[in-house]
Amino acid sequence: MSEARLKSALAQQASKTLNTLTTEQKNEALLLMADALITEQASILDANMADLQRGRQNGTSESLLDRIALTESRIAGIAEGLRQIVELPDPVGLIQESFDRPNGLRIEKISVPLGVIGIIYEARPNVTVDAAGLCLKTGNAVVLRGGSAALSSNSRIVEVLREALSRSALPADSLQLIEDPSRASVDEMLKLNGLLDVIIPRGGASLIRNVVENATVPVIETGAGICHTFVDESADPSMASDIAFNAKVQRPSVCNSMETLLVHERFAREHLAAIADRMQAAKVELRGCEATRALIPNAKQATNEDYATEYNDYILNIKVVGTLDEAIAHIGEYGTKHSECIVTENPSHASRFLQAIDAAAVYHNASTRFTDGFEFGFGAEIGISTQKLHARGPMGLPALTSTKYRVYGSGQIRG
């Protein structure tokens, strides 16, 4: 039996126990896990050093190495993340609906764990701990398949966490790490129907596309974000500049940052140059349509391919539009249904934009950077769903549950 199948089967078996545990038992396990990360940090840092050395030998980029790197303070932050999950309400066992039928049947809809969650992700070892914590808190077993660049770190972290679990009411097998670094182990996970209940990919566009295209296990798609800010004719100039600047520059590498600024032509004539100056002063490369380049001569020409690209970088497309409808149509064509913003003082334009745009989160006069579990007040998130089934937007703990109908009778049969 392959590693992926074996470990998923062990996780499936463990999930039957997880399903019966109390919130207190789960929280206790999370606290033991947090403590163990601190107690065992020396060995985790050693393992992380091995990843970093191997990465340097292989010519891994400095930015990727930085994402892999752990320090005492990063480990402390990761452990603190687990303790924050303890504080979140447990969504499992909640009776969502309860009703009586005329024939005397009482029906309850109760939230239950999903079962076994597969997480396929890239380099950052903090995802290993976050994902484990969120899944276990919701009574789910978890099968992790992290990127090979952080394999030593992830292996040691999971060893430490499983050892902590073995001192708790949760089976150590609730947490599994697939260590086979080959693509074959991912391909196999994608088809483990019956052992995995859902797969959540976390990472770049190509990782997510591979999962969506090849999985037969149900998937929650996350992450890809080509987000727009539309600055309407009536926008407050200083608010528009602040929101656009924040959406682009505050952290360009993340999915809810802005890739394309749409500007109403009348606003553009008076105020676009100032916004462009501010962007360029922050080293943002500008790519514009013809009308933009007429106003900002040093912007490059934007192509349709640019509009369809998630840069996650200091690059911004700018397009001047004649109407609200033109902005809505552009977003309909190039958006990824993640986060979209209108800056306007016109309430009916705001209302129409928020209604017509099909996205997980639509904003009036606020930066798209707020699409985030913590910013929404949900606490840690397992990802940001960009699909429409099951969960949409930042996924807090309830997104990791399913439901079950419990039906109580006294001998009812169907006539």
Add this chain to the structure above:
Amino acid sequence: MSEARLKSALAQQASKTLNTLTTEQKNEALLLMADALITEQASILDANMADLQRGRQNGTSESLLDRIALTESRIAGIAEGLRQIVELPDPVGLIQESFDRPNGLRIEKISVPLGVIGIIYEARPNVTVDAAGLCLKTGNAVVLRGGSAALSSNSRIVEVLREALSRSALPADSLQLIEDPSRASVDEMLKLNGLLDVIIPRGGASLIRNVVENATVPVIETGAGICHTFVDESADPSMASDIAFNAKVQRPSVCNSMETLLVHERFAREHLAAIADRMQAAKVELRGCEATRALIPNAKQATNEDYATEYNDYILNIKVVGTLDEAIAHIGEYGTKHSECIVTENPSHASRFLQAIDAAAVYHNASTRFTDGFEFGFGAEIGISTQKLHARGPMGLPALTSTKYRVYGSGQIRG
């Protein structure tokens, strides 16, 4: 462009209008559709006759022909189904949550249509109308791909319904029928990411498996049901007999009927023979384990393959078990997570069964046949989900919606 892609693109376009309509506009369209089915019934019956004649020439089974066959009274029933959908509350536009963040952002979670729903189904032409009604009521466009055996009926019905839509506020393109009877049109639908938001298969196990294994569009899996009834030691004998008989015999062809009866050995010794007699008197073929055959000598030997088969027929497996845990383990191995029942007078056994069994609906002292949208009080259903994501169990109108976060700011940016 292929028929499937073209019609899905038209549906996607129409969904942008649907999304903006009021409940009244949608209800008016449904009523026009219901009226049109009655007004145009002669031509629908003619088309249906063509299907039946072609079926007879091709040697189609009488039971399938019966499922395809329409009559005036069946058409009246189908039209009445649309009128009932009008009466159901519209789940779209419901503000599910609304909260303010410390930074002044107001966040609303609002229910929205899924967008475009693809339905792949088999013979019965009533599904064409039901599915159209449920999808349109929830503001979704719908792309139907019915079985070729009912193609003439479905084509005429959709023509009639689209003509009715053209007299309503809803675009006629909200409703599409793929008429290409080849497997290629199904295969293509399964990959139309970006045009279809979800695919719901309705039909037999092989149709559903094909969709689940090959779709890259998100799927809601429905229908396969290997359902069990466990009669515990303490069960009331007459209640147990009534529930088991109802679960098997009331309508064996449907997914929530019972395939395997599990019986505690002490109950079996005294009461299994009487239940078996009642089943056999109703022409149910019995297949049993060794212990069953010791009590009911004319039962055939049940194999593991039998336990894994959804008969949808007058055949029943019987297995004698020594403990509640053995029953739970059998269901864990062979169940399809649809509907499972325990008959017992022991409350702690009931509670343990309802907790441990992982299924859409778990019953104490009532027939599994109640897993049904109407029986649960939801009204017409688009199917019974046997997966854990998005919707589980009977899917009423809310299962055909997604959500969107609307965020209202006054210039907030992220620090």
